[in-house]
Amino acid sequence: MLRRLFAFAFVLAAASASAAPVDTLDLNVPLAPAPVVVQGRERLLYELHLTNFGAAPLRLDGLSVLDADSGAALAGWRGDALAARARVIGAQNATLDGALQPGERAVLYVELDLPARAPRALRHKVEFSAADAEPGQVEGAQTVPRAAAKLQLAPPLRGGPWAAIYAPQWPRGHRRVFYALDGRARLPGRYAIDFVRLDADGRSARGDADVAANALGYGEPVLAVADGTIAAARDGIAENERVSQQTRNDFDRAAGNYVALALGDGRYAVYEHLRPGSLKVKQGQRVRRGQAIAELGFTGDSTGPHLHFHVADAAVPLLGEGVGYGFEGFRLLGAYPDAKGMGQQPWQPRADEVAAQRRNELPEANSVIEFPP
Structure with a gap:
């Protein structure tokens, strides 16, 4: 009987520390970027839209921009640096200093100086957490940059x-x-x-x-x-x-x-x-x-x-x-x-x-x- 109680307690603890849901956060780059040259460097400016389709608030902990082919990180932001480039659409307090509520959309504004060997495509990794859950992460929103404008x-x-x-x-x-x-x-x-x-x-x-x-x-x-x-x-x-x-x-x-x-x-x-x-x-x-x-x-x-x-x-x-x-x-x-x-x-x-x-x-x-x- 005591063994069963211990087993039941272990199951409860495991459930309470389950991973944050990864099927509720939608990642989207609505407009593929084209590089511009700024002081000798090729730079991408684009927006990553995040929408919480779940029933629980999600705190955004980190964003990484990856080379879609190699998986190498090209840039990343956490904490205040991440919050500074994020805005919640339609919220009275538009800053992302709390959690992304169910149904809310955040826009993350990305400015990225490309390496000398520019990647063919970009992919995005978002790290997040929810109450009573282990931190989770999701990758998506792959985008292929367009050719640089000749304008x-x-x-x-x-x-x-x-x-x-x-x-x-x-x-x-x-x-x-x-x-x-x-x-x-x-x-x-x-x-x-x-x-x-x-x-x-x-x-x-x-x-x-x-x-x-x-x-x-x-x-x-x-x-x-x-x-x-x-x-x-x-x-x-x-x-x-x-x-x-x-x-x-x-x-x-x-x-x-x-x-x-x-x-x-x-x-x-x-x-x-x-x-x-x-x-x-x-x-x-x-x-x-x-x-x-x-x-x-x-x-x-x-x-x-x-x-x-x-x-x-x-x-x-x-x-x-x-x-x-x-x-x-x-x-x-x-x-x-x-x-x-x-x-x-x-x-x-x-x-x-x-x-x-x-x-x-x-x-x-x-x-x-x-x-x-």
């Missing part, structure tokens, strides 16, 4: 210095903002850059910086980055005189005045926040690369005068998926380590081992560059 563009602006502002980790940065329109969620700003004009001391305005027209880049000519046809254009949205007067806009006015230039193969260069009355083109017009098409302004959802630039697969600003591109040439001056001091203090100079002249690549996050005059 190399002329400068959208002249001279400089220009701060190329973007950062994958910013919660409200372009990289993390989905728009669900026409029954589909898209990420138009996956490769978007906000260009802000600086002076030699890193300042972005003269005099009272709250006056929009005092921004150094205000009114600068905006240029066609390629020969092409104007696919869409909007003018006539007014702008506030002062930055402090800015308010949020509805979806259809968030881009302010804009121009979309058809580049061919279903890709469009999108310019946003243009100065009212400055558009020099209209829909259907053919333009040449380097041609002035508008002026930098402060319309729409803008925290200050700047040029928002991205390339997507649709002409309307919020209806496209962001696609990669590069610029034919620019000069790298330096960078800001983060947003602190940007527009008020000098940037950190370029490291000696990094070449100043950059060709056929995307500027690094928060770098300071010069385009040809």
Whole structure:
């Protein structure tokens, strides 16, 4: 009898320490990435969607990106590093500092510099745990990266210095903002850059910086980055005189005045926040690369005068998926380590081992560059 009790207790203990369920977590990469070149390195930017189809909360403990053929780990994140690149869709507290609840979806934003011998395909391993269960793991979401885009563009602006502002980790940065329109969620700003004009001391305005027209880049000519046809254009949205007067806009006015230039193969260069009355083109017009098409302004959802630039697969600003591109040439001056001091203090100079002249690549996050005059 005592032996039976011990055996029963052992079964209970084993059941209470059973493995976490591996059949309830769905892994999906909705859009296969294509590499872009950033400061000499091929980089993938893409999103891994995780959905909890089970009845128990799951805590995400680790993410590894694997070479699908060899199984070698290319990158991995745990703890705070994992939480920093994850957002729970629709949750009031969007950070992933707790468990993924039943029915919830999290998006993990992946930025991955590829090795010299790039893998044919990627696979993902997610480690997780549930209450009263041993930790578990699941592998899936195999994706084959697409060929690198051959899209190399002329400068959208002249001279400089220009701060190329973007950062994958910013919660409200372009990289993390989905728009669900026409029954589909898209990420138009996956490769978007906000260009802000600086002076030699890193300042972005003269005099009272709250006056929009005092921004150094205000009114600068905006240029066609390629020969092409104007696919869409909007003018006539007014702008506030002062930055402090800015308010949020509805979806259809968030881009302010804009121009979309058809580049061919279903890709469009999108310019946003243009100065009212400055558009020099209209829909259907053919333009040449380097041609002035508008002026930098402060319309729409803008925290200050700047040029928002991205390339997507649709002409309307919020209806496209962001696609990669590069610029034919620019000069790298330096960078800001983060947003602190940007527009008020000098940037950190370029490291000696990094070449100043950059060709056929995307500027690094928060770098300071010069385009040809």
